[in-house]
Amino acid sequence: MSAETDGLAAGIGTVLTDVTGESVEVGDVRRLTGGASRETWSARTRSGTDERTVVLRRDPPGHGEPDRMRAEAACLRAAADAGVPVPRLIAAGDDAVGIGAPYLLTDLVPGEAIARKVQRDPEFADARLRLAREMGRVLGMIHHTETGSLAMLDRRDPLDLIESIYLGFDEPRPAVEAGLRWLRDHRPDRRPDALVHGDFRLGNILVDATGIRGVLDWELAHLGDPIEDLGWLCVRAWRFGRDAPVAGIGSREDLLDGYAEATGLRPTMDELHWWEVFGTLRWLVFSRLQAQRHLGGEEHSLELAAVGRRVCESEYDLLLVLGLLDDVAAAPTSSSPSALHDRPQVTEILGLVSETLAGDVLGALPPEKARERYLLRICLNLLGIVSREIDGGSGDEAVVQETLRAAGYSGEQDLAARLRDGSAEPEDTGVRHAMSAAVIARLRVANPRHLM
Structure with a gap:
């Protein structure tokens, strides 16, 4: 193992020993893919004859946000109490020797999180038939979570928040202005505040052949209108190239049917559409915000930098969902080989x-x-x-x-x-x-x- 993984193994071992009161050995520490804002690691642990895999989520060292990590831990506890399928929280803290940043430590939940595999692989064929409806039911469970222990969560108006972030870039974009104007003019009545996951989609859901096994990544959770989660799930970016409107695997009707089963409430299609437009604009602004962390020097990151070139995907999706997209012919290729330099060009x-x-x-x-x-x-x-x-x-x-x-x-x-x-x-x-x-x-x- 490297010096970093050695340090993480020691840190995880110390945390688990403190929690269990037994000596815990840790090995096979691996960085998992994904997660532009937080790091995710897996590790094998042994205590006596007990062996298991645990998952560590931590802020990038030197860029910790302990308040947000504490809030995520509180959400995991509250959601578990409400029966939401979430990883069992083993420990959480602002720091630990060897970990070096705010962190969460959970049990590993078996299942697939890679969206394209869930959408395409034969082993998920049966699960896909009912997954949109099941996602609606799980969101209903999340929105029925008791929020008394979650007073630390953000409850600002989400449209005001997104607009203020966008204006802070000082990069006026016509598509964003059109989107903001439509959202202001067509806003539905606000529903009572509930726990909103904030990033419920394939990629943050663990799925096996039987269905949803775990809901991950609660770092964007907040208190607000619960239909935000349903609209976010319909955003085109989370279809990953597939046609079906709900996560590339199901219909809006199935999603709303599942939600109604869990809550007794069935949002209207107009309401769902408003939150889908909002979610598309939100992802546009968040993409630019992630890129700014690299461009502004806060965190040097290939992943964050690359997200900056994805902003135009959401601009396109925003015009599409608003019905404002026109077909435009491509310009002819204008480059020509240099007369100065040798080939290859x-x-x-x-x-x-x-x-x-x-x-x-x-x-x-x-x-x-x-x-x-x-x-x-x-x-x-x-x-x-x-x-x-x-x-x-x-x-x-x-x-x-x-x-x-x-x-x-x-x-x-x-x-x-x-x-x-x-x-x-x-x-x-x-x-x-x-x-x-x-x-x-x-x-x-x-x-x-x-x-x-």
Whole structure:
């Protein structure tokens, strides 16, 4: 093991020994994939003849938020008391020698969290038939959780909060302004506050052949309108390329049927749609916020930096869910090979490097190197972005500027400002076309597979 995993093993062992009163040996400490904001590790433990796997969640060392970790621990306890399937909390703390940050330690819950496997693998075929309905029932259980011990949770108005974060970037975006305006104009009556998970979706749910085994990652939990969780589950980003509107596996009707079974309440489709629009805008702003942690120097991270290029995915999804997306033709490729430099050209070099990394390097990594494989895939995605931007970025930029000028705007900032002050209408043909042209141009470079 490395110095880091040695330290974590010692820290986990000390925590477990303190909790159980028995000597605990710890080994096979591994970093798990995913989790851009927190680290997740697994470890094998032994106490006498008892062996088991535990899971450690911790803040990145040096960037701890103990209040939020304490709140997550409180949510796990309260949700467990309400019968929600959650990992058993073994210990939590602001710090421990060897762990070096606020942490949670839980039992391992068996199940699959990788969304694409749940959506596609044959072993989950039966579970998929009832999973949307089951997710509705589990959300109903979460929303019936007693909140008396959760007074520390945020209960600010979520739309005000998202708008304030967006304005703090000082990066006006026409799609965001159109979304904010629609949300203000169409907001449904607020339901009584409940415990809101805040990130309930495939990826944060453990599933086996029988259904949901555990609900993970409570760091965004707060008190608010419970329908927020249902709308978040319908956001296109969480379909992971599939067509079905609920997590890529089921219908909105099934989701609401399950929720009604658990709560006796059935939200309207209009209410669900409002929260789906909100969730799409929320993920857009959160993506930009995650990237800012790297760009602003708070935390050096390949994962966080890469999320910055995903903001345009949510811009596209926002225009789509609002019915404001226009089809825009691609600009012709404008790059030409340099007359100064020898071949291979820059794009050829990038292609060769990507091909080698994807084949010889990624293919040679053993399965236990899951973290390394995950990071390498991020690198490959970023290399693809660079290659596509070199190939066509300047041509698309010229088309976008011409589209904006034709609609009477000097640029995206001007259009965003006019949408904010009400002098431009999102439904206007020229505005729709200009917004769509800019978003689609960004998406063709960042992730063309996201285009419908």
